Amino acid sequence: MAVTDVRPRPVAPPPRAPIPPLRHGFLSLVDTRWSPYLFIAPFFVIFAIFGLFPLAYTGWVSLHEWDLGGAGAFIGLDNYTTLFGDPDFWNAVVNTLGMLVLATVPQLLLAMVLASLLNQKLRGLTLLRMGVVLPIVTSVAAVGIVFSQIFDRDAGMVNGILGLFDVAPIDWRADKWSSWTAIATMVNWRWTGYNALIYLAAMQSIPRELYEAATVDGASKVRQFRSITVPMIRPSIIFTVIVSTIAGMQLFTEPLIFGQGGYAISGGSLRQFQTLSMYMFEKAFRDFDYGYGSAVAWMIFLLITLLAVVNFLVTRRGN
Amino acid sequence: MRRSQPLLHLTLLAAIALSAFPLYWLFVVATRTNDVVGDWPPPLVPGGNLGDNVSRLFSTEDAHFLLGLVNSAFASVTVTMAVVFFSSLAGFAFAKLKFRGRNGLLLVILGTMMIPVQMGIIPLYMIMVELGWQNRMQAVIVPSLVSAFGVFLMRQYAERAIPDELIEAAKVDGCSTFRIFWTIVLPALRPGAAVLGLFTFMGTWNEFLWPLAVLESDNPTVQFSLSQLSTTYYTDYTLMFAGALVATVPLLLVFIAFGRQIIGGIMEGAVKA
Numbered sequence: 001m002a003v004t005d006v007r008p009r010p011v012a013p014p015p016r017a018p019i020p021p022l023r024h025g026f027l028s029l030v031d032t033r034w035s036p037y038l039f040i041a042p043f044f045v046i047f048a049i050f051g052l053f054p055l056a057y058t059g060w061v062s063l064h065e066w067d068l069g070g071a072g073a074f075i076g077l078d079n080y081t082t083l084f085g086d087p088d089f090w091n092a093v094v095n096t097l098g099m100l101v102l103a104t105v106p107q108l109l110l111a112m113v114l115a116s117l118l119n120q121k122l123r124g125l126t127l128l129r130m131g132v133v134l135p136i137v138t139s140v141a142a143v144g145i146v147f148s149q150i151f152d153r154d155a156g157m158v159n160g161i162l163g164l165f166d167v168a169p170i171d172w173r174a175d176k177w178s179s180w181t182a183i184a185t186m187v188n189w190r191w192t193g194y195n196a197l198i199y200l201a202a203m204q205s206i207p208r209e210l211y212e213a214a215t216v217d218g219a220s221k222v223r224q225f226r227s228i229t230v231p232m233i234r235p236s237i238i239f240t241v242i243v244s245t246i247a248g249m250q251l252f253t254e255p256l257i258f259g260q261g262g263y264a265i266s267g268g269s270l271r272q273f274q275t276l277s278m279y280m281f282e283k284a285f286r287d288f289d290y291g292y293g294s295a296v297a298w299m300i301f302l303l304i305t306l307l308a309v310v311n312f313l314v315t316r317r318g319n
Numbered sequence: 320m321r322r323s324q325p326l327l328h329l330t331l332l333a334a335i336a337l338s339a340f341p342l343y344w345l346f347v348v349a350t351r352t353n354d355v356v357g358d359w360p361p362p363l364v365p366g367g368n369l370g371d372n373v374s375r376l377f378s379t380e381d382a383h384f385l386l387g388l389v390n391s392a393f394a395s396v397t398v399t400m401a402v403v404f405f406s407s408l409a410g411f412a413f414a415k416l417k418f419r420g421r422n423g424l425l426l427v428i429l430g431t432m433m434i435p436v437q438m439g440i441i442p443l444y445m446i447m448v449e450l451g452w453q454n455r456m457q458a459v460i461v462p463s464l465v466s467a468f469g470v471f472l473m474r475q476y477a478e479r480a481i482p483d484e485l486i487e488a489a490k491v492d493g494c495s496t497f498r499i500f501w502t503i504v505l506p507a508l509r510p511g512a513a514v515l516g517l518f519t520f521m522g523t524w525n526e527f528l529w530p531l532a533v534l535e536s537d538n539p540t541v542q543f544s545l546s547q548l549s550t551t552y553y554t555d556y557t558l559m560f561a562g563a564l565v566a567t568v569p570l571l572l573v574f575i576a577f578g579r580q581i582i583g584g585i586m587e588g589a590v591k592a
Contacts, residue, residue: 028495035496039412040424042405043465047431050462054439054446061441117331122324130578131335133585137574138342140525141545142563146341148549149348149556155357157344163359193338194585201586250435253527257546260553264546277437277528284441285532294441301438308433 055301062294072291079295089296091271092279093303095180099255099275100248102184108240110188111195116225118196119203129200132193143186144257151182151258173259179273186254191247195240202233238315242308249304252277276300345567348560349373356556372561379552383537384562387544392569394460394540395523401464402519403512410473411504415486416496425474431467437528447533458533459540463523469515476511477504514584517577521570541566 062079065072083089118128135143150157151172159169172182206229214224230237255273256264265282267274274282276296284293348356349372350365377385412418413425443462452458481504489499505512530540536547545566548559574581 028493031495033418036412036416036418036421039416039496039500040409040470043409043428043467043470044424046462046465047467050443050446051431051434051436051439054442055434055436057442057445058439061445114331114334117327117334120324120327122328122331126579126582128331128335129582130574132338133582134335134342134574135338137521137567137570137581139542139545139563139566139570140527141542141549142345142567143341145545145549145559145563146345148553149356149560150341150344152357155556157361160359160361189338189341197582197585246433246435250437253542253546257549260549262550264550281528281532285444290441290445297438297441301435304435 058294058297061290062292062298064291066289066291066294068288075291079292080299082292083295083299088271088274089279089299092267092274092276095176095267095271095273096249096251096275096277098176099180099184099187099251099273100245102180103187103251104241104244104248106184107188107192107244108195108237110192111240112199112230114192114196115199115203116229118200129197132196134193135190136194138190140190140253141257143190144254147182147186147189147254148258148260151185173268174272176272179255179258179268183251183255183258183273186258187248187251191244195244198236198240199233202236203229206232234315238312241311241315245307245311246304249300249307250277251275252281276303342567345560345564348556349564351557353555353557368557369561372557373565376548376558376561376565379548379558381536382544382548382551382562383539384541384544384548384565387539387541388565390456390459390539391524391541394456394463395520397460398463398523399516399519402466402469403516405465406469406473406515407477407505407508407512408500409470410475411477411481411500411508413470413474414477415481415483415504428467428470432471436462440529440532443529444532453533454535454538456538459526459530462529463526466515466519469519472515473508473511476508480507480511510580513577513580514587517573517581518584520573524570 061071063074063076065075065078114132118125118132122128149155151159153159153169153171153173156172158172163169170178172178210228210232211224214228219227252275255267255275256278259266259268259273263269265274265278265286267278277300280293280296280300283289283296347362347365350367350369351362352366352368355362355366376382409428413421447453447458450457452461485503486499489503494502525542526540527542527546530543531546534540534543536543539547545559545562548562552558
């Protein structure tokens, strides 16, 4: 056994990292283990009390006769049975869906057109974009007030313009179709630019080569839009459809302010533009029928879920 | 493409004129007197009556407009600060700290984003009655102090903006986790926090249904006060328009100051969605 080991022997043990005092180690262990939970705790505590619990409790309340005096008798699904035979409820369902369609379809189509216009090499792009999203930075109630005036029967600008074409003044608040149109106009005005920006962002991530190749193949602009742009931004389309649907199902401020005077919460004297949210509010906070109002709330929730699922399936299958 | 540019610009300018017109009209009517409202052709240039209309607005006693403005400003600032702070804290934890149940809890948060919170307003109202917070601003502020959307957004941001090595290094140096958050993470999250803050501010300023449910007309928020104006004084257009203008100005100021970030935020959120 030759002595070939020429490795230098350590004269002294290498200096070890100073051992932190035990208390510090313990504290830092506690810190590592528990601080993540402490960091997320505020969200969960506040959300549990003021978000989740009320939602579940709404279901419980809806199974009772419940008014200002508190919980009355447990009546099972009676509120829901009443609801299904309640013409005012179905009226609100129809109104909400009607305005939802009038406020979502044009909004998203226009947004698509606007986005493809903005998706060009343009000067002053930032300014153009700011102009397009300007409507979302307005106060909602202010929008309601301005458009109420614009659609006023006697003093309104829309009737003034129609008058130039010899159209008799329209009482925008009087009928379903006219009031829905006016209210949908406010929503469309406010959100078109926002959706356009979302589409624009998606369009900008489409590789240019796709269009170049299509041009070489002789595809027209319209064809390119249909066969390249739309499929490529489909995730954004799904996103905007679902978000607009959820918002549309909760429509409240615009119709409430549009319906000036004493009939505001019932959406006109004949409930011609009362939405589901307004009906829930009317039942719970004007008639103090909390049980019935809660049943309406749950129906809105179920409808939103249903529509979101349907939307998702349809948008995904389309194309 | 080059040839169609003037037409393109013209179309876009028309679209922008359309989106800006109601705001301009708001300003015009707010500066006029009531007798010109409803004239045809409508007045399209501002008048000199703004000061008068605004002072009438603030002295309309039962509208409590000034109080509404103060209440909304207070609520918006408080809620914005809290949402940004709590969302950064939780977003940092979800993005950079390892702990049991992390993925499950994150899923719960994502799930709650789908629930429209207003569906629970009836029990929420009952809670407020129990707490004695009816007609008090706590009722508007406290439920909004956290935001699932905010946590999600800040988590996305923290994942990209903060290198793991930085946190490791700070840990080796003996920093407590909160100290790491406060001195390293929070400053790095600032751009994301700005976007979240802007949207939270606008959202709180615009909140309407819940304040209408829990507050009384003698202690309104600004939107509530506006709705009072429009149901009570709807023949007094210039008064209502002055109110609508004053309620919009803070949002416009925010937009003028942070327009680029707002646009960036919308577009960035869109790509991820």
